[in-house]
Amino acid sequence: xxxxxxxxxxxxxxxxxxxxxxxxxxxxxxxxxxxxxxxxxxxxxxxxxxxxxxxxxxxxxxxxxxxxxxxxxxxxxxxxxxxxxxxxxxxxxxxxxxxxxxxxxxxxxxxxxxxxxxxxxxxxxxxxxxxxxxxxx
Amino acid sequence: xxxxxxxxxxxxxxxxxxxxxxxxxxxxxxxxxxxxxxxxxxxxxxxxxxxxxxxxxxxxxxxxxxxxxxxxxxxxxxxxxxxxxxxxxxxxxxxxxxxxxxxxxxxxxxxxxxxxxxxxxxxxxxxxxxxxxxxxxxxxxxxxxxxxxxxxxxxxxxxxxxxxxxxxxxxxxxxxxxxxxxxxxxxxxxxxxxxxxxxxxxxxxxxxxxxxxxxxxxxxxxxxxxxxxxxxxxxxxxxxxxxxxxxxxxxxxxxxxxxxxxxxxxxxxxxxxxxxxxxxxxxxxxxxxxxxxxxxxxxxxxxxxxxxxxxxxxxxxxxxxxxxxxxxxxxxxxxxxxxxxxxxxxxxxxxxxxxxxxxxxxxxxxxxxxxxxxxxxxxxxxxxxxxxxxxxxx
Ligand SMILES: [Zn+2]
Numbered sequence: 396x397x398x399x400x401x402x403x404x405x406x407x408x409x410x411x412x413x414x415x416x417x418x419x420x421x422x423x424x425x426x427x428x429x430x431x432x433x434x435x436x437x438x439x440x441x442x443x444x445x446x447x448x449x450x451x452x453x454x455x456x457x458x459x460x461x462x463x464x465x466x467x468x469x470x471x472x473x474x475x476x477x478x479x480x481x482x483x484x485x486x487x488x489x490x491x492x493x494x495x496x497x498x499x500x501x502x503x504x505x506x507x508x509x510x511x512x513x514x515x516x517x518x519x520x521x522x523x524x525x526x527x528x529x530x531x532x
Numbered sequence: 533x534x535x536x537x538x539x540x541x542x543x544x545x546x547x548x549x550x551x552x553x554x555x556x557x558x559x560x561x562x563x564x565x566x567x568x569x570x571x572x573x574x575x576x577x578x579x580x581x582x583x584x585x586x587x588x589x590x591x592x593x594x595x596x597x598x599x600x601x602x603x604x605x606x607x608x609x610x611x612x613x614x615x616x617x618x619x620x621x622x623x624x625x626x627x628x629x630x631x632x633x634x635x636x637x638x639x640x641x642x643x644x645x646x647x648x649x650x651x652x653x654x655x656x657x658x659x660x661x662x663x664x665x666x667x668x669x670x671x672x673x674x675x676x677x678x679x680x681x682x683x684x685x686x687x688x689x690x691x692x693x694x695x696x697x698x699x700x701x702x703x704x705x706x707x708x709x710x711x712x713x714x715x716x717x718x719x720x721x722x723x724x725x726x727x728x729x730x731x732x733x734x735x736x737x738x739x740x741x742x743x744x745x746x747x748x749x750x751x752x753x754x755x756x757x758x759x760x761x762x763x764x765x766x767x768x769x770x771x772x773x774x775x776x777x778x779x780x781x782x783x784x785x786x787x788x789x790x791x792x793x794x795x796x797x798x799x800x801x802x803x804x805x806x807x808x809x810x811x812x813x814x815x816x817x818x819x820x821x822x823x824x825x826x827x828x829x830x831x832x833x834x835x836x837x838x839x840x841x842x843x844x845x846x847x848x849x850x851x852x853x854x855x856x857x858x859x860x861x862x863x864x865x866x867x868x869x870x871x872x873x874x875x876x877x878x879x880x881x882x883x884x885x886x887x888x889x890x891x892x893x894x895x896x897x898x899x900x901x902x903x904x905x906x907x908x909x910x911x912x913x914x915x916x917x918x919x920x921x922x923x924x925x926x
Binding site for chain 1: 672673674675679680681682683684685686687688690691694695696698699702743744745746747748749794795796798800
């Protein structure tokens, strides 16, 4: 999927590469603690639960729930049509595993707290940005 | 109870420059105006000033008009000789330099600290230099914490705070009319403040019909960019000698115990004010029932509601019913709130307008907006991952 609108995109570093490029394989990937099985976001050199430094990238299901959202009407960026939905999505694997993202693929007015969503990616150069759409399944 | 730090410090002088939408004066010019007024108000001369502090200090990477002059510029303009100085963005929000100045005088590093906050955002944005958060930059790549927000076209604190406001509505049934009560109260109070940007009455109908910015925030839920500078003098208690009685700093709140980011704060119905407010009450024998006037940060209407809950004026989730109808928070209500019109109507002086107003109220010089004869005022600044608060007494 490509877009004509202008997006700021992250600078990919060795620490964030698994996250920003996992979408190339269709996967949402987080750092995972090999000791206590905790997922970590944003990436960090240490597990905040057990302080282990044995961490490795691990894909998740890509399914989650809208924890909260806002329908943005303000044309901050003239190349982006409004309204659009900004949301915080909690990933199924862990309650504290949360992302800011956009909800796409539906009318903004349909978005609600508790809505089930699944990931889809939009590519910008070397970055695969995780967005979410309604998950009917 | 700790009484060694806060109670060594007083606010001995206050000053404020002209406030406006397009003053076309430099940030240093405005800062000098506010600073000289504050120094004179404290009964001091510049030779007495031996400390200087500001938020956030000079910062080239910050949005245009946001930071004001750095402390070296002000020090040099006034040829101050200081024993202590600081500026910076990291700390308990916009009140950090005030709290740090209290620490400095308590520690004996200074006797009289000039603390200021200056913005020229109205001029900067009016001249087309506003780029949003990084928008229009040469480089499309984002680094640091903003990489988790800006790629989703979430450019503004309006978006980030709206996420919390929406969740608060979802969990507690908070309504737009309740948020509107905060905006309407601010506008009503602004009528008594000659320096306020917007002074005409605001009706609930106008509030509800205003264009949406980002749900649940419409235009009147968002504060007003302006130009202006505020300064206060923080003095060692025994050295204050101004004509007005020095105002005691009774307690401060600086804690942050949650994850300090916009997107990862665990409880989506509160923000960093939760921890700063709890710490404030742990450092004083006073309670919320003792507070006579509240000047609570209103960069967005919901932030004020969150502060009301965090400070214990309303139970968690009960902030909406507390402000509903506006009676309790009016000038003659049980908790006069944002008596100068706050940032929603008087202008975004970034927390320092609220601090100045708390001092005005405690001195009883508020004129048409004076809320009785308050003896205890609480001032709070910040939202998202930063928050700080002060309890002042006459
Ligand atoms: Zn672990």
